[in-house]
Amino acid sequence: MARMKFLCDAERCxxxxxxxxxxKQENEVPWGVNRRRVVTINDGIVGAEKSISVxxxxxxxxxxxxxxxxxxxYRTDEGVVLHDKDLCIGCGYCFYACPFGAPQFPQAGAFGxxxxxxxxxxxxxxxxxxxxxEEFAKYGSNRLAQGKLPACAEMCSTxxxxxxxxxxxxxxxxxxxxxxxxxxxxWGWGTAYGKPDQKAAPAGAxx
Amino acid sequence: MKNQTKxxxxxxxxxxxxxxxxxxxxxxxxxxxxNPATAQPATNNDKRRGxxxxxxxxxxxxxxxxxx
Numbered sequence: 001m002a003r004m005k006f007l008c009d010a011e012r013c014x015x016x017x018x019x020x021x022x023x024k025q026e027n028e029v030p031w032g033v034n035r036r037r038v039v040t041i042n043d044g045i046v047g048a049e050k051s052i053s054v055x056x057x058x059x060x061x062x063x064x065x066x067x068x069x070x071x072x073x074y075r076t077d078e079g080v081v082l083h084d085k086d087l088c089i090g091c092g093y094c095f096y097a098c099p100f101g102a103p104q105f106p107q108a109g110a111f112g113x114x115x116x117x118x119x120x121x122x123x124x125x126x127x128x129x130x131x132x133x134e135e136f137a138k139y140g141s142n143r144l145a146q147g148k149l150p151a152c153a154e155m156c157s158t159x160x161x162x163x164x165x166x167x168x169x170x171x172x173x174x175x176x177x178x179x180x181x182x183x184x185x186x187w188g189w190g191t192a193y194g195k196p197d198q199k200a201a202p203a204g205a206x207x
Numbered sequence: 208m209k210n211q212t213k214x215x216x217x218x219x220x221x222x223x224x225x226x227x228x229x230x231x232x233x234x235x236x237x238x239x240x241x242n243p244a245t246a247q248p249a250t251n252n253d254k255r256r257g258x259x260x261x262x263x264x265x266x267x268x269x270x271x272x273x274x275x
Contacts, residue, residue: 002260078260124258147263159273164266172273 003079004122004144005166006153007173008052012160015040015051019152019161023055026123026151027140033104035120036152053152053161056081056102056120064094064103078144079166080122085138090114122163123150 015038023029023036036055042048058081065073065081072087073094094103094117108115125142128135135142143150153163162169260266 002262004260076258077256078258080258122258130259142258145259147259147261148265149269154269159275162273164270165260165262168270169273172270175274 001077002165002167004058004124004164005079005169006055006057006122006150007162007169008054009160009162009173009176010050010052011176012158013038013051013053014158014160016157018155018157019053022151022155023120026143027121028136029118029140030106033106033118035102035104035118037101053156054100054102055152056098056122057100058120058122063097063099067093067097069093074127076124078124080124080144082121082124082126082139083117083119084127085116086127088116090116092117120150123148 017038020034020036020038024034027035029035036053038051038053040049040051042050058075058079060079062073062075062081064083065075068083069091070087070089072084073081074084075081090105090108092103092105092114095101095105102119103117104119105117106115107113121139121142123141123143125131125135125145126139128138130145131142141151148154150163153161162172
């Protein structure tokens with residue numbers, strides 16, 4: 001079975017925030033909640049500025065699932081991590097556990113009272129009946145059941161944000177990297193291994 | 208003396224009536240609470256099944272645009 005994944009190509013992202021807008025519009029996300037955000041590093045530094053679009057990454061071993069005291073998370077056969085708002089108590093543990101800051105909490109009243117957790121659903125709705133009013137009200141659109149993919153990925157103008165079957169989007173990304181004619185440009189590569197052009201071994205160096 | 212006995216009895220009747228009414232209300236609330244639970248649309252297994260991803264023409268068209 002296909003495994004749903006997001007992949008953001010930092011070489012293509014132009015920080016337009018189109019994905020953020022598409023998500024908010026498609027799912028009618030309330031004020032103060034952003035299921036998706038665009039993060040920019042080295043902002044303003046020519047040549048070093050990179051942006052990526054971040055939301056729930058639907059982890060294979062999701063820390064939010066591990067820490068939830070009421071066990072409201074579940075993973076579908078397609079690898080989409082979803083949660084049940086009827087069980088959620090809004091404690092915020094998942095927010096502390098998530099390395100991407102994906103869980104969001106709408107303000108439910110005065111004095112900073114937290115509401116039920118809200119996060120990216122990969123446009124796959126929730127435990128309610130597919131495409132029902134209740135499902136839309138709690139979790140937003142269920143595009144997967146409509147034979148579509150997440151609105152953010154489909155709306156991305158530069159196709160930087162890829163979403164869908166992990167095997168297919170990995171192939172698409174691999175093709176891109178090969179076509180660019182450079183070494184690997186996966187986000188974080190430079191931090192981990194140094195820039196490819198600075199890594200050239202000095203002439204005459206012994207292996 | 209007779210009056211006192213009568214008033215005690217009527218108070219008992221009143222308390223009995225209140226008790227019976229309360230029990231009936233509690234039963235009605237319990238029935239209402241059970242109904243939504245039985246009307247839950249999804250069981251745990253239903254939740255975990257796939258959300259209906261299929262490689263439709265729409266999805267294939269998206270993959271093609273991403274290849275550009």
